[in-house]
Amino acid sequence: MSSFQTTDLNQSNRRKESLVRILLGMVTLTLIIPVGIILVTLIAKSEGTFSWAFFSEFPRNSMTEGGIFPALVGTLWLVAVALLASVPFGVAAAIYLSEYAEDTALTRAINLAIINLAGVPSIVHALFGVGAFVLFFEFGTSILAASLTMAVMTLPVVIVATRESLQAVPQPFREACWNMGATRWQTIWRIVLPNSISGILTGVILEVSRTVGETAPIMFTGAALFLPFLPTSVYDQTMAMSLHLYVISTQVPDVPEGLPYGVALTLIAIVMILNSVSIGFRTYLRGKKKW
């Protein structure tokens, strides 16, 4: 008798294998459905909203007409300032935690605090931002206060993503450098950071997506319902896409039906554009992956 004959057990294993495969595949497909529905609805309902004027003009007539230009500009301001604040702090903290800190009660407490910070609801961050940045530091309601509030909120994302990607760099690389007489910093600068930059960018991508969409943390700290001018410095208030969407959807009467959908689609588009830029950059860096 040949030992290559198919047995009942083999057949049953094969059946199970294809069943599991189909099940997992179907679950994955269902995940795409909501995204698809959202995009299709937004595109269908926002028809006719988009024109050059929609992107380049100020809102008119109690925001029922005109464009979204100041909100668009404001959102870019908020994201840029939030990134400038959180990325250096987050990356520095992650480097310390991953490369320098020893495993003590203190570092474990810090790690726990970071995880908890990620779980704090955004409205709580908003109130913290009012207390800390608007009132205590006297930044007033401004881009600076709003961006710093969001920076605090997204800091855990940057720290965790950076720490994970630093730790993905194989330990023997560090040991080889240390054995040559390199300091920890020389090792980090020449070997560890260049090889973890793509993972750090993943954290930045996640942060950008969150920052663009958040409404609560900026409502009380720096975003205005309507302003007839653009911000000129970080101490100005600004309009923002997310708050603008909230306002025209719920607070303003007689808004044409397509307008909120158009704003929502633009908001998603901003996230996608910002993300594709960093994903493209990350892919380019991964292509140069060195081990």
Next chain:
Amino acid sequence: MVKPATQVKKLEVRDLSIRYGDEIALHSADFDVYENEIFGIIGPANSGKTSFLRAINRMNEMTPGMNVTGMVKFDGIDVKSWRDVYALRSRIGVVFPLPVGLPLSIYDNVALSPRLSGVKSKSELDDIVERCLTRAALFDEVKDRLDSLGSLLSGGQQQRLTIARALSQSPELLLLDEFSIAVDPVTTMRIEDVLKELKKEVTIVLVSNLVAQARRLADRTAFFLGGELVEVGETEELFRGNVQDSRTTDYLEGRFG
């Protein structure tokens, strides 16, 4: 009998014990390594061989839980009292069991250490890179692609690259930890020839799991077993059976380990 060229002590190991937490890796070892000899260390796994190498350049300070007592003198000075640990480490070249080609170009792998110590001139770096790659018997194979990644070389080439990198430190002491584990026999022989040449300028500590390799290369050999230094002697004498402890002969003749 093979005599070391000189009797100047490069390393003096005194009552050296190494622990990881509660686990003892090496227990109270005493021996010397002379200048310009190849000093072999043999023994089965978990004998404390690698731990000993790590203690020399104070890697215990980078390893949580690793605790070293006793002393290792390098050039007559306890390594613990070296104020600048980075200067100490830069005088000691280390080659690991599995080749660690850093994720840099071949050129940058070899130029890294000189750059760390402040060499900036391109021509000086070119000289160092060519000289070290040549000495590690690798230059001819890679001279046309110095800009390609070191981590993409074959295992044997990467190991010669790490030797070139260790040589770029102009080390006074070269620590080789089972360097031939991932290297084919022909390349191993080429590296062994390189080591015999190097001995004229550098003191070499060779940890090997190949008894025959220790016999081919080492002037003197230490036998470690389960964290204990069983004995140290002239390699040829040990192989001839002039041993103080019968376990040494048992190990050399392959009766255990």
